[in-house]
Amino acid sequence: ISNIDQKEIVAKKISKLVQDSQTIGIGSGSTAFLALKHIAQKVKEEQLTIKVIPTSYEIELACTYLGLTLTTLQQERPDWYFDGADEVDVDNNLIKGRGGAMFREKLLLMSSNKNYIIVDKSKMVTHLGEKFKVPIEVIPEAINYVRHSLVKMDIVTMDLRMATKKDGPVITENGNFILDVKFKKIERTFEKDIKNIVGVIASGLFQNYDISIITP
Ligand code: DER
Helix, strand or coil: CCHHHHHHHHHHHHHCCCCCCCEEEECCCHHHHHHHHHHHHHHHHCCCCCEEEECCHHHHHHHHHCCCEECCCCCCCCCEEEECCCEECCCCCEECCCCCCHHHHHHHHHHCCCEEEECCHHHECCCCCCCCCEEEEECHHHHHHHHHHHHCCCEEEEEECECCCCCCECCCCCCCEEEEEEECCCCCCHHHHHHCCCCEEEECEECCCCCEEECC
């Protein structure tokens, strides 16, 4: 079945988990967006009362449009979190961040007791890095220091993510740049190694997290 049908299947699956009075963390990307629509429909049909914590402006605007009640991590923790991914390897390690929201996605994931990743089969890989680069969010002032530090990690390519509808680089919700990096081989320590570079806010590498993968 097509990728879009697979996304609908996992979106419907995750929406079934919603219960009254829950606070739910909402990941970003097209699969999470589909799930959000099914969640909003279930909330309306069953007259549930839930709160949601978004991970990007896109999802925040979608939650508002769908009439869902927003809250923040300052007020409470999510009962559970769901999100998409760009790649899932055989050990459930992820590459995320095609949508550029990986800092808040990682923060929500770490703040939640239970985490679900909803993916169509095209996301499954043997080794991370087969199809997607690793996005790294960088404080603008640190961009050159971070570039020099990454070069030592045996990279293949490293590109500053440029905007298409605005001159200059993409600016994240946190006001930062994104470097998209292709590594020769992604080692098990890379998420930590990258995070240790001063000026790095977060990367799209999610290694050794306690997550449940939902497939069609
Ligand atoms: O940016 C992200 O991390 C998204 O979750 C992304 O990885 C998945 O987006 P998709 O559901 O549109 O493929």
